[in-house]
Amino acid sequence: MSAPEPVPAASAAAPAPADIVVEDVGRSFGAVQAVRSVRFTARAGEVTGLVGPNGSGKTTLLLMLATLLVPDRGTIRIGEHDPVTESAAVRATLGWMPDVLGSWANLTVRRSLVLTARLYGITGRAADDRAAELVELVDLAELADRPTRVLSRGQKQRMSLARALVHDPRVLLLDEPASGLDPGARIALRVLLRRLAAEGRTIVVSSHVLAELDELADRAVFLEAGSTVSADRVEAARVAERGWRIRALDAEGLREALRAQGIDADRIVAEPQGLVVPLAGDERAAELLAALVGAGIRVVSFAPAVGDLEHTFLDLNSDGEAAR
Numbered sequence: 001m002s003a004p005e006p007v008p009a010a011s012a013a014a015p016a017p018a019d020i021v022v023e024d025v026g027r028s029f030g031a032v033q034a035v036r037s038v039r040f041t042a043r044a045g046e047v048t049g050l051v052g053p054n055g056s057g058k059t060t061l062l063l064m065l066a067t068l069l070v071p072d073r074g075t076i077r078i079g080e081h082d083p084v085t086e087s088a089a090v091r092a093t094l095g096w097m098p099d100v101l102g103s104w105a106n107l108t109v110r111r112s113l114v115l116t117a118r119l120y121g122i123t124g125r126a127a128d129d130r131a132a133e134l135v136e137l138v139d140l141a142e143l144a145d146r147p148t149r150v151l152s153r154g155q156k157q158r159m160s161l162a163r164a165l166v167h168d169p170r171v172l173l174l175d176e177p178a179s180g181l182d183p184g185a186r187i188a189l190r191v192l193l194r195r196l197a198a199e200g201r202t203i204v205v206s207s208h209v210l211a212e213l214d215e216l217a218d219r220a221v222f223l224e225a226g227s228t229v230s231a232d233r234v235e236a237a238r239v240a241e242r243g244w245r246i247r248a249l250d251a252e253g254l255r256e257a258l259r260a261q262g263i264d265a266d267r268i269v270a271e272p273q274g275l276v277v278p279l280a281g282d283e284r285a286a287e288l289l290a291a292l293v294g295a296g297i298r299v300v301s302f303a304p305a306v307g308d309l310e311h312t313f314l315d316l317n318s319d320g321e322a323a324r
């Protein structure tokens with residue numbers, strides 16, 4: 001994607017902020033309880049990440065937010081509207097990017113965007129102009145006049161994002177938006193979503209690319225077997241012992257110094273980028289770094305081996321039923 005340009009509003013009026021409030025929502029498919037009890041608030045001006053293992057209910061939840069599935073229980077508010085009883089108003093408010101693009105295979109990228117714009121009441125020249133802006137925004141200008149069936153997976157993702165943005169929605173729901181994108185396109189997506197959030201939109205993103213989400217999301221909602229994980233459990237997982245990767249000019253000297261600091265030899269793991277040791281909390285890490293430097297070790301890098309979200313995710317999923 002190219003460096004993002006401002007997304008001109010399709011409507012003249014400045015959009016009012018729209019929080020999403022989800023209270024005790026559930027949805028089953030026959031005997032399968034895809035979503036059991038989910039509650040969270042996604043605030044306008046922020047990116048909220050939806051994180052959970054395969055089958056934990058993320059897509060089902062997003063479909064309910066997007067008015068495409070009716071909950072069996074609980075309530076959802078998107079701004080001032082209820083997706084069940086006011087689905088038209090909610091659809092006008094939100095842009096939905098599904099994990100798989102359903103597209104008109106024989107239509108060109110441009111034509112698809114024009115038709116989508118028309119579905120949202122943008123007609124004539126305005127629809128053509130909007131399609132032209134969006135193909136630039138998602139870096140598909142060169143492919144704008146090719147049928148959508150020729151697009152690669154990553155290009156389809158960009159097309160899907162463009163479609164979600166057609167009516168300049170106040171709320172964006174994105175299911176795995178980074179999947180299939182190359183590194184440059186991922187960075188462009190992050191920059192674009194951060195800017196859209198800074199302009200006051202409410203953005204909910206589900207993703208398994210947790211390093212990406214760490215840099216993108218203001219807050220995360222963790223799902224486990226269809227339910228939101230309590231804030232206490234998330235915090236306990238976040239501060240639990242994790243691996244820190246340390247690199248020094250003299251690797252052997254570092255290893256000895258770590259042992260001298262009381263870290264068992266069998267808990268020191270050598271990786272290409274340095275030695276990984278388990279540490280509980282930032283305080284302990286800061287103390288160890290000071291001790292290593294104090295012992296004359298020339299430390300080149302010292303950082304968590306995985307990001308916050310990934311660490312929390314892994315810890316939540318390692319403690320299983322016992323911690324529930």
Ligand SMILES: Nc1ncnc2c1ncn2[C@@H]1O[C@H](COP(=O)(O)OP(=O)(O)OP(=O)(O)O)[C@@H](O)[C@H]1O
Pocket residue numbers: 029032033034035052053054055056057058059060061
């Ligand atoms: N239409 C359906 N009919 C029956 N079961 C379904 C249906 N949709 C989802 N499920 C089941 O509900 C559960 C949650 O599925 P969902 O797709 O919401 O999970 P997810 O968190 O999005 O998973 P992933 O990370 O793999 O995309 C799964 O067990 C799935 O098999």
